């Protein structure tokens with residue numbers, strides 16, 4: 001905390017890390033952000049976590065790119081071999097004119113050979129422009145971003161069964177609930193400000209049912225802690241729903257009025273008695289029955305979930321079960337009820353809404369629909385583009401190996417760290433004959449670039465972002481980008497014009513205005529309104545309506561207005577433990593580090609707290625291996641191996657190892673399995689067979 005004497009000026013903006021979307025005030029002195037305070041945004045009410053409060057100084061890090069770079073002709077072969085502190089061994093500085101010409105020349109006229117990865121770190125306007133560039137400029141839909149790696153399966157199940165890919169209620173609605181389920185999520189580390197609302201809920205007497213193979217931080221606040229067997233979500237959830245059917249605890253009136261396919265669901269659940277499922281999911285039948293009665297008997301109940309649910313080859317089935325559970329208990333559409341996948345990145349909701357996905361145009365309008373495409377091309381004043389859904393993140397990597405995708409434009413995404421079986425992805429990027437990377441630093445992906453365009457951080461640009469609550473919020477610049485770095489929307493527009501697209505946007509506000517034409521979700525939301533009010537929740541029913549925090553009180557946006565029960569069967573993980581790889585690997589984030597670490601590992605406070613690659617194992621597992629806590633272990637899977645420091649953690653089951661994926665020196669994704677869910681095409685980051693060995697200290 002400080003007073004106004006501590007800074008020259010302050011600017012309100014939005015935290016760049018997680019999907020909670022905390023509003024904050026950047027205090028600037030001598031052209032640098034000196035400190036950050038939380039302000040009264042709808043999702044955070046002045047609160048911030050450690051990342052929002054202390055994780056801003058990466059924007060001033062000496063590794064920031066300040067000039068465009070072009071790969072030197074005498075550079076070594078492409079690989080993970082560029083020193084981010086000294087990129088001039090592999091690249092030479094260029095003017096913007098030369099770099100943009102070079103970037104455009106390598107992409108122009110190549111149609112299907114080009115693919116694009118945008119990012120959930122893009123603002124809504126940047127994401128919209130990026131998908132438009134690929135569709136209008138190259139005529140196809142091979143454009144995706146990291147939603148494919150986090151909640152793609154949740155979105156697939158939500159669109160299929162309730163007709164919309166966003167949450168049905170804000171997380172703050174928990175204050176009106178008396179029961180809440182949190183499954184496959186660790187909000188204390190991953191959505192820390194949301195976690196404070198969950199804790200308050202229990203202090204008021206709310207019953208919190210936590211379900212996770214790891215004993216996550218909220219277990220201390222839980223009325224029920226179900227530490228189920230990894231991958232056994234469907235067995236456990238079907239058993240709970242079996243009890244609700246068997247004991248007729250379901251909401252008959254709600255089911256009749258608002259749903260379809262109930263009889264099929266009921267019939268399907270007959271096979272999932274708690275007694276039969278207990279040995280599979282590892283939860284006692286009595287506990288499953290008690291949870292069923294508690295949830296179905298609630299006056300108002302919510303379900304929250306995270307990537308423990310979505311990052312499986314049965315991720316869509318997991319979400320289908322959660323949707324069915326809420327529907328049968330009539331727990332959607334009223335205060336204190338709802339379905340809420342806790343979105344990961346600060347703008348993964350908005351980037352998906354803006355069409356940065358291969359099967360949908362903005363607002364999840366299918367690329368297959370001729371009327372939809374023509375509505376967009378009319379606004380874009382351009383010809384038609386492909387009606388074939390494009391390739392996803394992992395499919396594009398395979399397509400490079402197959403020799404079809406030969407050039408890419410990657411904005412703000414770091415797939416050379418975040419993709420599963422990452423050596424396979426890195427080998428693919430090395431094969432590209434033209435890679436344009438737009439970013440703040442020499443990321444691992446930028447190691448493979450032919451041209452690097454220096455971009456701007458959140459505190460250096462204007463743009464809107466949409467959080468997990470469907471709240472569209474205004475991000476504002478507090479500083480100019482360093483050196484010659486430019487705002488991202490300007491770079492994309494410049495590239496589009498060099499590709500012959502004749503775009504004439506003067507500001508992000510122009511882009512937002514175009515977005516509102518074909519995005520009904522943005523009805524009644526304008527740039528001016530956001531500048532004035534900072535945040536508006538969609539849908540907003542009038543220019544005065546702050547937006548609907550709860551939706552679907554009176555039917556669903558599906559044919560006939562009904563939500564659907566889609567029964568889910570048990571599908572085992574793709575790779576089960578065996579004699580060679582006897583343990584289970586699971587990956588995720590930890591409180592201090594964000595995703596691939598490019599920002600938080602350059603943040604002084606955060607990096608000081610968590611400076612070293614680490615994994616967590618149960619103390620008994622470490623004892624058996626003769627490894628002291630803090631000693632080194634080697635993790636080996638069919639994809640590769642890494643060596644890193646081991647922590648003792650009782651929250652991890654004895655046959656599991658948990659690895660955060662932020663550390664390039666021991667990259668978790670060297671190990672992960674690229675097998676994907678058939679609907680959401682999301683990789684199985686939460687389950688792979690692994691061998692753990694003691695390693696020499698380094």
Ligand code: SF4
Nearest residue numbers: 015017018022049052
């Ligand atoms: Fe930022 Fe999320 Fe922390 Fe809020 S909870 S300060 S949005 S990282």
